[in-house]
Amino acid sequence: MHLPVQSGNNTVLKKMNRHYTAAQYKKLVKKIKAAFKKYRSGDLPLALTTDIIVGFSGETEKQFADSARLMKEVAFDMAYLSCYYPRPGTAAARLADNVSYKRKRVRENALNEVLKKTALKNNKYYLQKTVDVLVAGIKNGYAFGHTKTQKNVKAKINGPVAAGDIIKVRIDQVLSWHLAGRQVKPKLIVIVGPNSAGKTSLSIGLAKKFDGEVISADSRQVYQRLDIGSGKVTKKEMGNIPHYLLDVCHPKEVYTVAHFKEDADVALKQIYAKNKIPLLVGGTGFFIDAVVQNLEIPPVKPDKKLRQALERKTASQLFAQLKKLDSQRAQNIDPQNRRRLIRSIEIAKALGSVPPTKAASPFDVLYLGVWREKDELKKRIHVRLLQRINEGMIEEVKNLRKLGLSWRRLDDLGLEYRYISYYLTRKIDYAEMLGGLERAIWRFAKRQWTWFKRNRQIHWIKKTGEAEKLVKRFLSSKKLN
Template identity: 35%
Template sequence: MDSWRNKMTKPALVVIVGPTAVGKTKTSIEVAKAFHGEVINSDSMQIYQRMDIGTAKVKPEEMEGVPHHLLDICSPEEDYSVADYQKDAQQVIDDLHNRNKLPVMVGGTGLYVRSVTHNYNFNDAISDPSYRQELEEFVNNYGVDALHSRLQEIDPERARQIHPNNVRRVFRALEVFRATGSTVSDRYAEESPYNLAVIGLTMDRERLYERINLRVEMMVQEGLFDEVKKLYESNVRDTQSIQAIGYKEIYRYFDGEYSSETAIEQLKRNSRRYAKRQLTWFKHQMDVEWFDMTNGKLDEKIPSILRFVAGKLDLKSN
């Protein structure tokens, strides 16, 4: 595939999206193997070290020799923004193109994906010191939760990404809206800098929810409570990482608010709700070629997915 990049006016990028537990990881590896590619994580919680089971992070033995990027790049105590991800992902994509490797981005965090595919400019909103002072006074009078509620009303997707205690990032998101009239979630370029092949995996909701429930039970068997306990005992609190589904519920167990059974049920419920939000977001925000994974095994769907990628990007598979 040495000449694939020369066939296009823009560099190629494969993107695989969809809800949790639908089969994105395996699909990304098969696509990468077929087209001399490497995988780039775009799940906002898989960037964190020591958070493997609860984020369903790909295991080394599951990678089948395919290099993976942007996994385990931050400690759980660190904040990591969409702008950080965009910069890091673009660097990886450029490196892969320079090595004649096809980048295959996979994950379920919509803002991470679109920050790259549509090259959002994070530096074009002018700061407003007087408005910042107004927001600071609001926090002093009404608290961080009330401030976060203001962001929730304007930009629910962005609010979901930012913990209420991360006041600086809430301030910034509100400033962007004040200065530009549009939300951070909406401020993307219309045209992508890449020649995109965007694959979406979907599934009958009842079947997907069964898979999610089963995945949670498997996580518990694999030691999820022990993984979370180590973070809890390390005093990792009020951070972006611990807001992840699978961690915040079990933290409440260790805080004595939930029984283990309640924590597991809440984890299943929150995972199902998140999957629903993921599907809704990608169906409205991305130009996606959808593949229904409800009937048949994933292996039976791979040939049609590979044909789509080959046709879209004018590639030949191995």
């Protein structure tokens, strides 16, 4: 807050045509500090700055001393000091400029020494704290900018940064006029696990406890009206926790990993801007890797000739071809989804394999994996499937047909939508639908396990308490074992 005082002496203030006294100014400052302490949000302190003129017409040493005293009492973070100069054409020009320039500079330097002490004392609050810094410029590996409290900051950067970016900086040194430190990666909590493991409930519980917001990383929950079949979290289950990347597009559209990364990057910026902790939650491993590892997803144009050739192959033949081209990508794809298999083969032929990552992840990541024993997970899949059938999952597929989705598109959406579409077209009966779908979900869960087990950074947890301890230590920057 910038609150100009101009002088700490009442006689000088009156001569300046200021309609307040030094006592009134100090009383106002006291009220502001009390109100800020009571109503502030976040951890940042109030930074108070001012303007002071030294050597105003007729200012005596005693009157100047009042200004110095006020500066000490208020303890400003910064003050813009200037020597009195009667500009031509102003009311001040009619006043006598009877304090020598040399004397003005002596007084200015004296106030500057007072300011050095109060500014340094206030700046010590920031030592060993992490703050947001708006970058104004880059030079020789350092970013220069300022905090929300207008503290100047010089920070050693560890990656691509541009003017206008907001970066996290750990303050290692405090001086009177600026803070110095190093860029730190923003924290990101990733929760993974197979279908029906309990990722949703864990993420909401952690978000409530640690002031977080959730980004869904599910390749089907991005679609509108794919609610019950995709296991999408309900408004009631959210419990006022903001969720991102749900219901992003129409189910007739094709939503790729490139779309997801672009949208997730935007969501992360929004969450960090609110000083919240993002939780990236889901079972689509490739979506998660694209964000966390900062994958470059080069655009690959459709190859009509290749697609025509691939269309003649069965799903199993397509899956076998993809495994030869890109075994890593094949681990996390529905082997019956011809559309996704064809597109993955198209990309693999163009790029060779999963797109390469950049030099390093832009995040400080905590991976949490929800662990379930084999028999327990099978039981949860069974119970959840019956529950969703009772909630109207078959009716949901009928409504998607009314919306104009083709049977082919429902097949492409996989699992629940595929098997229910088979049932509705009388390719299989009700019992075959239930049994086949349950087995398909289990096979998909095993593929998810395979994808996630390659990541040795994942902390596999069985109880919520374990996750809470890990998150608490992670957010306090303590080293994880």
